[in-house]
Amino acid sequence: MHIEILKDEEAALLKSLIEQSEKIVVCSHQNPDGDALGSCLGLAEYLKRQGKEPLIAVPDAYPDFLQWLPDSQTIVRFDKHKETVENALANAELVFCLDFNRAERLGNDICQMLKASPAKKVMIDHHPDPDLDTVLSISHPEMSSTCELLFRVEWQLGGFEKMTKKGAVSIYCGMMTDTGGFTFNSSKPEIFFIISQLLTKGFDKDKVYRNVFHNYSDWRMRLMGYVLYQKMRVFHDWHATYFAISRQDIKRFHFIKGDAEGLVNLPLQIKGISLSISLREDTEHENLVWVSLRSVDNVACNEIAERFFNGGGHRNASGGRLYCSLEEAEKTAMEAIKWHAEKQY
Ligand code: 5GP
Numbered sequence: 001m002h003i004e005i006l007k008d009e010e011a012a013l014l015k016s017l018i019e020q021s022e023k024i025v026v027c028s029h030q031n032p033d034g035d036a037l038g039s040c041l042g043l044a045e046y047l048k049r050q051g052k053e054p055l056i057a058v059p060d061a062y063p064d065f066l067q068w069l070p071d072s073q074t075i076v077r078f079d080k081h082k083e084t085v086e087n088a089l090a091n092a093e094l095v096f097c098l099d100f101n102r103a104e105r106l107g108n109d110i111c112q113m114l115k116a117s118p119a120k121k122v123m124i125d126h127h128p129d130p131d132l133d134t135v136l137s138i139s140h141p142e143m144s145s146t147c148e149l150l151f152r153v154e155w156q157l158g159g160f161e162k163m164t165k166k167g168a169v170s171i172y173c174g175m176m177t178d179t180g181g182f183t184f185n186s187s188k189p190e191i192f193f194i195i196s197q198l199l200t201k202g203f204d205k206d207k208v209y210r211n212v213f214h215n216y217s218d219w220r221m222r223l224m225g226y227v228l229y230q231k232m233r234v235f236h237d238w239h240a241t242y243f244a245i246s247r248q249d250i251k252r253f254h255f256i257k258g259d260a261e262g263l264v265n266l267p268l269q270i271k272g273i274s275l276s277i278s279l280r281e282d283t284e285h286e287n288l289v290w291v292s293l294r295s296v297d298n299v300a301c302n303e304i305a306e307r308f309f310n311g312g313g314h315r316n317a318s319g320g321r322l323y324c325s326l327e328e329a330e331k332t333a334m335e336a337i338k339w340h341a342e343k344q345y
């Protein structure tokens with residue numbers, strides 16, 4: 001099985017960058033997901049084994065169902081500890097940018113701080129069209145997840161043998177969440193070779209699944225029922241659906257971070273549906289609507305995200321945002337759905 005992914009010179013550069021740096025920051029994107037946190041914690045575990053003391057920084061809160069990740073309490077949230085993150089970035093020698101392809105994905109403030117930081121930057125990411133000022137960009141959109149890519153990098157650097165159970169479970173978690181529990185983007189045999197290797201570290205993969213996917217509040221289940229029953233609009237002829245969650249719904253269903261996660265995948269279970277769009281009003285900012293898109297096969301929802309929703313992402317999983325009312329956002333979703341229906345894939 002061919003796991004190595006770096007060119008020899010890339011591997012040598014990465015090794016020497018790590019060896020020569022003491023002050024290291026590992027960061028990931030806004031609204032961090034399993035792959036973002038898993039890759040940060042996985043890389044930090046590797047760096048600690050190299051005698052480093054990396055600081056992990058993310059812009060804001062992560063969902064409850066990821067709190068169980070080992071050492072997640074060491075992650076520093078920028079929205080709560082601005083100065084710590086600001087100082088760390090200003091003084092860093094090396095910054096790892098994981099699971100994002102543009103500094104803007106960090107949100108305005110950290111984006112500026114990252115750009116201003118004198119540190120050398122290394123990107124490890126699987127989103128298409130990277131645009132980040134780095135000394136080394138390990139960008140592989142063909143990877144299922146940043147965690148899969150990170151595993152391959154660590155493996156190539158000879159870091160697997162001493163990987164701890166904590167490191168293995170973090171990497172596994174990111175691979176699992178970015179593939180919907182290995183139900184999409186996951187047909188490459190190497191993925192299952194990697195899983196077989198990770199499992200030698202002795203964690204319970206079934207428990208990881210339950211921790212992530214069977215860890216909802218009763219309110220989230222009710223929200224799901226409500227959205228599917230009352231909110232989902234299905235356009236069979238156009239092979240698409242959308243739903244819109246309002247600020248009122250969010251209040252009524254005692255919404256907490258992560259509760260909307262995964263809802264957008266559900267309409268794809270309907271026969272013939274190849275595009276699902278979710279719209280969600282922000283709880284704090286007027287006229288901000290978060291958009292998630294999912295698609296199957298060669299329907300490129302990242303193109304739709306770019307064209308209609310100020311966003312982007314992967315071919316089958318993308319996101320974006322609209323600066324308007326929810327009503328107006330629904331109109332944009334309809335335009336996107338019609339555009340999708342007319343397009344020949
Ligand atoms: P989600 O729907 O889970 O928020 O996002 C799905 C995917 O789309 C994630 O992999 C995320 O990285 C990507 N994504 C979400 N928002 C944006 C965006 O504004 N720009 C880009 N380029 N990708 C996004």
Ligand code: MN
Binds near residue numbers: 036126145178
């Ligand atoms: Mn990812």
